[in-house]
Amino acid sequence: MQTVAIANHKGGVGKTATARELGAILASSRRRVLLVDVDPQSSLTAACGQDGDAGGNLADVIRGAVAMSAILREVGPGLFLAPASLALASAELGLATHKGREAVLRRALASVGDRFDLALLDTHPGLGLLTVGALAAADGVLIPTQPQGADLRALALFLQTVDNVRAELNPGLAVLGILPTFYDRRLTHHGAALEAMRAAGLPVLSVAIGRTVRMAEAMAAGLPLAEYDPHNPQTAAYNDLAEVVTTWLNDNRI
Ligand SMILES: Nc1ncnc2c1ncn2[C@@H]1O[C@H](COP(=O)(O)OP(=O)(O)OP(=O)(O)O)[C@@H](O)[C@H]1O
Numbered sequence: 001m002q003t004v005a006i007a008n009h010k011g012g013v014g015k016t017a018t019a020r021e022l023g024a025i026l027a028s029s030r031r032r033v034l035l036v037d038v039d040p041q042s043s044l045t046a047a048c049g050q051d052g053d054a055g056g057n058l059a060d061v062i063r064g065a066v067a068m069s070a071i072l073r074e075v076g077p078g079l080f081l082a083p084a085s086l087a088l089a090s091a092e093l094g095l096a097t098h099k100g101r102e103a104v105l106r107r108a109l110a111s112v113g114d115r116f117d118l119a120l121l122d123t124h125p126g127l128g129l130l131t132v133g134a135l136a137a138a139d140g141v142l143i144p145t146q147p148q149g150a151d152l153r154a155l156a157l158f159l160q161t162v163d164n165v166r167a168e169l170n171p172g173l174a175v176l177g178i179l180p181t182f183y184d185r186r187l188t189h190h191g192a193a194l195e196a197m198r199a200a201g202l203p204v205l206s207v208a209i210g211r212t213v214r215m216a217e218a219m220a221a222g223l224p225l226a227e228y229d230p231h232n233p234q235t236a237a238y239n240d241l242a243e244v245v246t247t248w249l250n251d252n253r254i
C-alpha cells in the first residue's frame with residue numbers, strides 16, 4: 001500500500017475536497033483506496049456521508065482501544081473510510097505522553113496495508129502531532145495551496161516541517177507536489193503567485209483546481225463532485241489531478 005498525505009498548515013485550502021475527489025476517482029479506476037480522516041473536525045467523514053460518532057473511529061484506534069480494521073466503512077465501490085470524530089482531539093492530546101507517538105498512525109495503516117493499494121490521509125490545519133504522524137506515515141505529501149500572499153508564507157513554514165519530518169522521522173517522505181486551489185486565471189495576482197512559486201523552484205503541479213459553488217453542495221450531500229456534478233469543469237480538473245497522482249504512484253512504487 002502506498003500512502004499520500006494531503007496537508008498544509010493553512011486552513012480552508014481544499015485539503016478535504018481534494019481527498020474526497022481523489023479517493024472517488026482513483027477507486028473508480030479499480031484501485032483499492034482507503035480514505036483516512038486525520039482531522040477532529042471530521043469534514044472528510046461528513047463529506048463521505050458518515051457520522052464518526054456512530055461507531056468506532058480513528059480516535060479509538062489512536063487510543064489503542066480497537067484495531068484499524070474494525071473501524072473501516074465502505075463508502076463507495078472500492079472505497080473505504082477510516083472515519084474521525086471530535087474525540088480525535090483528545091486522542092491527539094493523549095499522544096503527547098506516548099512513547100513512539102509518531103509511529104502510532106503508521107502502524108495502524110500497516111495493519112490494513114494488504115487490503116488497499118493506496119491510503120489518502122486528510123489532515124487538519126496546523127502542525128500538531130496528528131499531522132506529524134500523518135507525514136511520518138506517508139510516502140508522499142500533496143499540498144493544496146491558494147495562490148496568494150498569506151498562503152505562500154504558510155507554505156514556506158509547512159515545507160520546513162516536511163523537511164524536519166524527513167530528516168528526523170521519515171527519510172522516504174517525498175513532496176508529490178503543490179496543488180493550486182481556488183485558482184482563477186482571470187486574477188493577475190493568482191498568476192503572479194504561481195509564477196513566483198515556480199521561480200522559487202517549488203514543485204507546483206501542472207493541474208490547478210478552480211472554484212465552484214457545487215463543491216460545498218457536493219460535500220454537504222456526502223458525495224464526490226464527480227458524482228454530484230459530473231460535467232462540472234472542476235470534476236475535469238480533479239480527473240486531471242488523478243492522472244498526475246497515478247503517474248507519481250506508478251513512478252514511486254517500491
Ligand atoms: N474547488 C472549490 N470551489 C469552491 N469551494 C470549495 C472548493 N473546494 C473546497 N471548497 C469549499 O471550501 C471550504 C474549504 O474546503 P475544504 O474543507 O476542502 O478545505 P480544507 O483545507 O480541508 O479546510 P480545513 O483546513 O478546515 O480542513 C469548504 O466549504 C469546501 O466545501
Ligand SMILES: [Mg+2]
Nearest residue numbers: 015016039043
Ligand atoms: Mg479539511
